[in-house]
Amino acid sequence: MPDKDEKEFQPEVNPNEIESKSDARDAAEKLRDAIRYHNYRYYVEDDPVISDAEYDDLFDNLKKLEEEYPDIVTEDSPTQKVGGEPKDELGLVDHPTPMLSLKSVREDDEVANFVDNCKEEVSGDITFVCEPKYDGLAVELIYEEGTFVQGMTRGDGRTGENITSNLKTLGEVPLKLVSSDSTDIPERLVVRGEVFMLKEEFEELNNRREKEGEKTFANPRNAAAGSLRQLDPNITAERPLHIFFYQIAEADGLEFDTHLEALKMLPKLGLRANLDYEFECSTAEEILDRFEEFEEQREEMPYEFDGMVVKVNRIDQQDDLGTRTRNPRWAIACKFPPRRSTTEIKEITVQVGRTGKLTPIAILEPVHIGGVEIRRASLHNQSEIEQKDIRSGDTVLVERAGDVIPYVVKPITDKRDGSEKKHHMPEQCPVCGADVVLSEDKKQAHCPNPQCEAQAKERLQYFVGTDAMDVEGLGERRIEQLYNKGLIEKLSDIFNLTEEDLRQLDDVAEKAAQNILSEIDESKKADLHQFLYALGIPHIGQHMARVLAKKFKSVDDLREISAEDLREIEEIGPEVAQAVESFFSNEDAFKDIDLMFDAGLTLDNPLFQQKEQPLDGLTFVFTGNLDSWPRDEVKELVERYGARAASSVSGNTDYVVAGPGAGSKLDDARDEGVDILDEEEFKELLEEKVGSLK
Structure with a gap:
């Protein structure tokens, strides 16, 4: 943070003594600066210098001023973190550059191959950064002139859901960047991070939802993702969400040679990074040692993480290695082994779904796997039960696949004592008694009674x-x-x-x-x-x-x-x-x-299209920033007139509309020979085919 007198961050402002809009504007700006500073000390430095009550006083005084003088409210004011009407739908926005997923590896030799390949293809000494693979929702945030303007989910890597309003509710997401150590705030900054819930807060949330008769979340990752995808940001604001920023994807005016330098830059801008768990390694052996340490620490950590990310440290070497279609060649995700345990199947029941599908369910002797109590597991269908020879009363190996869905891997046949019973799909629906329809391959069982x-x-x-x-x-x-x-x-x-x-x-x-x-x-x-x-x-x-x-x-x-x-x-x-x-x-x-x-x-029905529309049969792809329309609005516009707004370029694309900041879609368009329009040319095309849009 700037080197200022500490008193500047505890301004004594009494809203009742403010008599003019000019004074109110000045006082409000002092309060905003103070609140941003204390947010930085609390969320980034983890070292608050005032009490919660003193912080609340600052916040309440700012709210009173803004309520008394609505014209002084700014979009980046801390009071604007929560509010606004629920969005009709989230909408989709393009990433400035593709937000690729990482190639997952599970074997030691895969890690060794990754290291060897990197060393063969780049010149100079090479090191790797190891960091936790957080088990939450990956997001990207864009700041312009220091102000948070847009946030999105990973989506398909090229296009994500617009969750700007919801991200604003997170206390750890600054609406305006701060600067420390004389670091200049870039004109444009694109950062990536992971939104997650602490394990303890997740349990509290589920307990509360259960008491209120609400459906509980399966795990912290689902809870975080569901919370950020709410149409009403006020619901998101009620959820205990946190964020770690882990990558700078774009930063005008800031330079750094390595990934570690970029990580250390984040807190200087007021963005929370987990620097306690970032380690530099030189060999595959060091990487695997670090992986073992992470796995040992897994249960002790206050949040879920399901592996370790390994990245080439030097940015120029990352550029030399480049990317594959779906993932970068300079990074991998070392996944922890699936969490497994043995328990007993007390009985096998059958669940009837909303479409009448019958699914066999194993009722288990409760077992804790990775901190979650498992009581049930899907057996999918009669064919799988017979193929694995799973019986009621069996001792079985249970796994949480991807830390989410529990399923029965196999029975431990050595532990059978003869009391186990084979399962057969019932001939009548266990709920209404209707005759069950079972397919020849035994993979589908159905209750045909819609009144079931x-x-x-x-x-x-x-x-x-x-x-x-x-x-x-x-x-x-x-x-x-x-x-x-x-x-x-x-x-x-x-x-x-x-x-x-x-x-x-x-x-x-x-x-x-x-x-x-x-x-x-x-x-x-x-x-x-x-x-x-x-x-x-x-x-x-x-x-x-x-x-x-x-x-x-x-x-x-x-x-x-x-x-x-x-x-x-x-x-x-x-x-x-x-x-x-x-x-x-x-x-x-x-x-x-x-x-x-x-x-x-x-x-x-905003999606309805008449049979004959002026843009019928045309496919558009939008990339970069347009001055006249937000991305989701321009897509809705062309769809309203019969066109298709696609998220990626193919041979079937008719036009790519490119604005400033256009990413790889522009290169794809050139490769495919697709017509490329700037914003003015796009407007001319609309006027020609649609006429006036007013």
């Missing part, structure tokens, strides 16, 4: 989920309670719930009931593609729901559609076509949809 209670509960839970109608407050437990009390049975019943209905649940008081009803009312205003996804039609995920919404203006347009007609739509295959036809030809399904409209459901 298990399917009904799963459909209801799916309908209110975060990615569907997003009704906060109606978690799995509350849906089950409402169903068991006979208060909901079909989807439309959710829209007709009353406060009296909700108050019948043991843990729902008056205010909680009103909050849930408010959430339900809010969910009645939805986009068609969101609603189609929420209906739980087999094979209709989020992408396919958008494909349908582009071609059909309303739900009514799908009533008479045939599978044959659907097959004519690009991307729709026979299974999807048949599933859509079957669903919308079902009278009961449409009666339920009509009841939802009667209860106040309204559907907008």
Whole structure:
């Protein structure tokens, strides 16, 4: 931080004594500087110099000033970290340069080969930096003139989700960079990091969600990712999220020769980096020794990490090594061995999903694997059970694949005593008694009864989920309670719930009931593609729901559609076509949809395209920054007029529109011989084909 008198970072400002806008602006700027300084001391230096109460006083005084004089509020003010209306949808943005994933290795000889290859292909001495591979959500942030302007997820490496508003809520993400040790703040800075949750905070969050009847998260990584993808940044702000920055991808005016130099630059700009666990190695043996040390420390660390990243240290050598299609040649990820343990299968049950699919589930004697208690594991299907010869009562080897999904690797047959029982898929549905349909290969088992209670509960839970109608407050437990009390049975019943209905649940008081009803009312205003996804039609995920919404203006347009007609739509295959036809030809399904409209459901369809549009058949790819439109808006613009906005360049691309900061897509366009337009040429094309956009 700048070398200033400490008192400048504890300004005595009384909002009640401010009498002019000019004085208010000056006082507010002093308070903002002070708050940024104390955020730096707290989040980056981990060495606060004032108490929480003193910090709160500074923050409250700034809020009062900005409320009294709204014109003095700045976008980078600390008060702007939380706020704003929920976004209609996150939208997609391009990375300035591809945010590639790393090649994973698990064997010692793979590490040795990596080191040997690097040494063979570059000149001069070579060293490697070893650092933790954090188990969270990778993000990229862009600062312009020191101000945070955009943040995104990794996505497919070229295009990510726009999570700017959500990242602003993290205390460890400065809205404005600070400068220490006389380091100049670059005009443009692109940094990458990992957002994560501490293990202890994750457990507290799950305990709270369980008490409130909400679905719990599977692990800290899912919790962090789900929190950052919220449409409402205020929900993100309530979650205990942290970030470590680990790479400078672009920095105008700053120079560094090595990766370690770049890492050490981050805290000087107010960006939190984990410098305690960055180590320089020269040989494969040193790298493997460091890997063993990391693995030994794994359980003691307050956050999850699932391996170690190894990077060539010198930037010029990284450039010489270059990249493959999907990952850089100068870095690898050494993954920890899967976490495994043995336990006993107490019984094998069968779970019925929302589409009627029957899945065998192993109920396990509880076992802790990597700090998580495992009680259940999917056995997938009858074919796999027979192939692995898994029996009820077996002692089995259980693994958390990728630290996420537990599954049974194999039975320990030496421990069998003859009491174990083979499993056979039931002939009748265990919930409703309908005859089960089992495929010849025994990989698919299905309950054909759409009125099956298990399917009904799963459909209801799916309908209110975060990615569907997003009704906060109606978690799995509350849906089950409402169903068991006979208060909901079909989807439309959710829209007709009353406060009296909700108050019948043991843990729902008056205010909680009103909050849930408010959430339900809010969910009645939805986009068609969101609603189609929420209906739980087999094979209709989020992408396919958008494909349908582009071609059909309303739900009514799908009533008479045939599978044959659907097959004519690009991307729709026979299974999807048949599933859509079957669903919308079902009278009961449409009666339920009509009841939802009667209860106040309204559907907008911003994706719908008329059959004849001025840009029909054209494919655009956008790269770099455009002055007239944010990236997501310009994509929506061309799609509105019939074009396709693709995220990568191919031989089918008609135009690449390139602005300042264009990345590798520009090179791809030249390689493919695709027409390249600047922003003015793009506007001329629009005027020619579309006319006035006003």
